[in-house]
Amino acid sequence: MTELDVLRVFCGPDGAGGNALGVVRDGAALPGAAERTALAAELGFSETVFLDDAARGAVDIHTPSGRLPFGGHPLVGLAWLLRSLGRPPRTLRPAAGEVEVRFEGDVTWVRGRPEWVTARTTRQHASAAEVDALPAPPPGEGWLYAWAWQDEAAGVVRARAFPRRGDSVVEDEATGAAAMLLTHERGRPLDIRQGAGSQILTRTYPDGIIAVGGRVRPDTP
Numbered sequence: 001m002t003e004l005d006v007l008r009v010f011c012g013p014d015g016a017g018g019n020a021l022g023v024v025r026d027g028a029a030l031p032g033a034a035e036r037t038a039l040a041a042e043l044g045f046s047e048t049v050f051l052d053d054a055a056r057g058a059v060d061i062h063t064p065s066g067r068l069p070f071g072g073h074p075l076v077g078l079a080w081l082l083r084s085l086g087r088p089p090r091t092l093r094p095a096a097g098e099v100e101v102r103f104e105g106d107v108t109w110v111r112g113r114p115e116w117v118t119a120r121t122t123r124q125h126a127s128a129a130e131v132d133a134l135p136a137p138p139p140g141e142g143w144l145y146a147w148a149w150q151d152e153a154a155g156v157v158r159a160r161a162f163p164r165r166g167d168s169v170v171e172d173e174a175t176g177a178a179a180m181l182l183t184h185e186r187g188r189p190l191d192i193r194q195g196a197g198s199q200i201l202t203r204t205y206p207d208g209i210i211a212v213g214g215r216v217r218p219d220t221p
Contacts, residue, residue: 009077010174010198010214017197019174021077022048049074057092065167070096070116072176072212080108080216109213114184117177128158136171137162145178159194174198176212
């Protein structure tokens with residue numbers, strides 16, 4: 001049996017919410033891509049991350065239906081877990097490229113590039129109430145990030161995410177990659193309130209890098 005850690009990533013300030021994440025610390029225990037996707041499908045989380053080389057920070061990210069080059073919540077969650085084990089990483093290396101990691105209080109940050117985000121659409125709505133009223137999932141095809149300003153002056157966004165890729169994940173509770181894409185499109189830092197109770201923080205940098213940060217908690221029964 002593969003040893004697995006389960007975390008909640010991008011929890012709200014009160015510890016609620018957060019997107020479930022499976023972490024396999026010994027990636028060598030499950031080396032095949034098909035095996036990894038099968039485990040991700042069995043778990044049913046939006047993503048499961050495999051640590052293939054702890055020294056280099058090499059990681060592999062899988063959804064229930066395939067592999068991802070980059071994912072915000074897997075990298076934030078894994079970085080937090082490694083720090084909790086006394087091995088805080090400075091860098092993680094998913095397939096997309098080198099990701100810088102920083103820790104500030106109870107917030108774990110990862111830095112990436114919006115071009116690493118796999119194809120998805122952001123759609124602005126008139127109000128947070130309109131976003132809340134959407135069915136899960138809304139009609140249509142393709143990955144959808146529905147959002148509205150909750151407080152535009154303060155950069156606070158209400159969002160919901162719908163992968164619509166035909167697997168078991170109907171709605172994604174908190175999505176770092178989508179938050180990165182929306183931040184790139186808006187050109188400003190955001191405070192995103194997503195799903196049932198999650199919070200995703202973002203920052204922008206002049207070189208196009210975007211940081212995504214949040215709180216992580218172990219998922220205990």
